[in-house]
Amino acid sequence: MIRALILLAALAAVAGADDTAVRKGTPDRFAKAAGDAFSQAVAADKAGDLRTALGLYEKAFAISPHPSTIYNIADVQRRLNLLPLALKSYETYLAITPNAADKKDVETLMAKVQATPGMLWVATSPPSDARAIDLTNAYIIVDGEVKKLPGVEIHAGPYNYREGYGIDLRGGEHVIDVVTSVSFGSEECKFGPGENRECIVVAPPRTDGAVVFNSNDRGLEIRMPGKGRTEKREVRFELPPGKQRLLLRDRSFECPPIAVDVPKGGDVLYVFVSTTEHDRLERCRQVTVTQKRLKFAD
Numbered sequence: 041m042i043r044a045l046i047l048l049a050a051l052a053a054v055a056g057a058d059d060t061a062v063r064k065g066t067p068d069r070f071a072k073a074a075g076d077a078f079s080q081a082v083a084a085d086k087a088g089d090l091r092t093a094l095g096l097y098e099k100a101f102a103i104s105p106h107p108s109t110i111y112n113i114a115d116v117q118r119r120l121n122l123l124p125l126a127l128k129s130y131e132t133y134l135a136i137t138p139n140a141a142d143k144k145d146v147e148t149l150m151a152k153v154q155a156t157p158g159m160l161w162v163a164t165s166p167p168s169d170a171r172a173i174d175l176t177n178a179y180i181i182v183d184g185e186v187k188k189l190p191g192v193e194i195h196a197g198p199y200n201y202r203e204g205y206g207i208d209l210r211g212g213e214h215v216i217d218v219v220t221s222v223s224f225g226s227e228e229c230k231f232g233p234g235e236n237r238e239c240i241v242v243a244p245p246r247t248d249g250a251v252v253f254n255s256n257d258r259g260l261e262i263r264m265p266g267k268g269r270t271e272k273r274e275v276r277f278e279l280p281p282g283k284q285r286l287l288l289r290d291r292s293f294e295c296p297p298i299a300v301d302v303p304k305g306g307d308v309l310y311v312f313v314s315t316t317e318h319d320r321l322e323r324c325r326q327v328t329v330t331q332k333r334l335k336f337a338d
Contacts, residue, residue, distance in 0.1 A: 074104035081112065090116050107137045111146075123153050124211075124232035156233040158211050161197055162188075162218070163204030163240055164225075171242035173218050173225055180205055181217040183256060184312030184330035190220075190337075201238045215256055216241055221306055221336040223247050224276040226254055249276040250302050252334075253286065256314040260327065262298075263287040276308075286311065288327075295324035300331065308334040 081096030094116045101109040114129035130150050134143060162180050164173040180188035187207050194205050211233035218225045218241045225243030253262050254274050261271035265279065271289050281304040285297040302309055310332040317325035 070104050074100045074106070074109075077103065078106075078109060085112070085116065090120050094120065105136070107133055107140070110136070118149075118153060121234050123156055123234035127153055127233070154233050155210060157208045158231050158233060158235040158237065160207045160209050160214065160216070160229060160231065161201045161204050161236065161238045162207065162216060163197060163202035163238055164218075165240060165242050166202075169242065170245050171225075173223060173241060173243050174220055175203075175205060175218070177220055179217075179219045179310075179334050180207070181219065181310065181312070181332070182207060182209065182214050184215075184254075184314060184332075186332060197238065199236060199238075202240070204238070211235060215254060215312075217252065217254055217310070217312075218243065219252055219276075219308060219310060219334055221308075224249075224252050226274040247276045249278045250281070250308055251279050251286075251300070252276045252308055252310045254312055256312075257319070259291040259319055260313050260315065260325075261289050263289060288313065288324075290315075290324045290327075291319065293324045295327075298329055303333055306336045308336070310334050 077096050077100035081093045081100060084090075084096060085093035094113065097109055097113045097116060100106075101113060110129055111133045114126045114133060117123075117126035117129055127150060130146055130153075134140065134146060137143075140146065160182070162175070164175055165171055175194045176192075177190045178188070179186055179190060188205050192205075194203055197204050198206075211231055213228060213230040216227045216229055216239055220243075223243040223245060224247045225241045227239055227241045229237060229239035231237035252275070253272075255261070258273065261273045262275075264270050264272055264275070264277060279300075279302045281302050284300050284302050286300055287297050288295040298311065298313070300309055300311060312330040312332075313327050314330070315325045315327045319325075
C-alpha cells in the first residue's frame with residue numbers, strides 16, 4: 041500500500057512538471073563567439089575602420105542577436121551614409137526592444153535620417169535615340185514644382201551618369217516631367233534618403249498640345265476631349281485658348297472639374313494634381329492642383 045502511494049505521488053509530480061517550460065539558454069560557445077566579434081567591432085569602430093566594424097557587428101548579430109549589436113549596426117550604417125539600411129536596422133532594434141529606454145531618441149534620429157536629402161540626376165537617352173530630349177531647352181518639373189528652366193545648361197554627370205541636371209530631393213517616389221516646346225516626357229523615379237539616383241526620361245520627338253497634365257497617383261486622370269471619353273494621365277493635348285474645364289476622375293468617381301486658362305501662341309499650360317489620401321476611400325479624394333504657364337521663346 042505504501043509503495044502504491046509513493047508511485048502515485050511520483051506520477052503526480054511528473055504530470056505537474058509537464059506544465060512547466062524548460063528552456064535552454066544560448067550555448068556558451070555562441071555567446072563567446074558573438075562577444076569576441078563584438079569586441080573586435082568596437083575596436084575597429086573606434087579606430088575609424090567603419091567597413092570592418094560593420095562586418096564584425098553583423099557577424100556578432102548573426103551568431104547571437106542582441107539589441108546593442110543591431111543598434112551599433114544601425115549607427116555605423118548611418119555614418120557610412122547607408123541610410124536606407126540604417127533605417128531598417130533601427131526598426132529592428134525597436135522591434136526586439138519595444139520598451140527601450142531610448143525609444144524616443146531613436147525615433148527622433150530615424151526621422152532625421154528619413155529627411156536627409158539625396159540627389160536625383162535627370163538625364164535622357166543618347167543622341168542616337170530619336171526619343172532623346174533637348175534638356176538644355178526644357179523645363180524639368182518634379183512633383184509639380186519647376187526645378188529647371190529652359191536655357192539653364194546641363195552638365196556631365198557624376199558616378200558615370202549621363203549628361204544631365206542634378207536636383208537635391210528628399211528620398212521617396214517622385215514624378216519627373218520634362219517639357220519642351222515640341223515634346224513631353226515623364227518618369228516616376230524612387231530613391232532612398234541620402235541616395236543618389238539617375239533618372240532617364242525620354243519622349244516622342246513631337247507631341248502637340250498647349251496643355252500638359254499629370255498626377256502623383258495613377259487613379260487621378262482627366263477625361264480627354266472628344267468622342268472617345270478616355271481617361272489619361274502623363275499626357276499633352278490640344279484645347280482651344282481661353283477658359284476651359286478639365287474633367288477630373290478619381291478611379292471610378294467623377295470629381296469637380298479643374299478650371300484652367302489655356303494660353304495662346306507657343307506657351308504651354310502645365311497642370312499637376314496630387315493627393316495624400318488613401319485609394320480605399322469610397323469618394324473623390326482631396327487633391328492639390330498646381331498650374332504653371334510654361335513660356336517658350338518664339
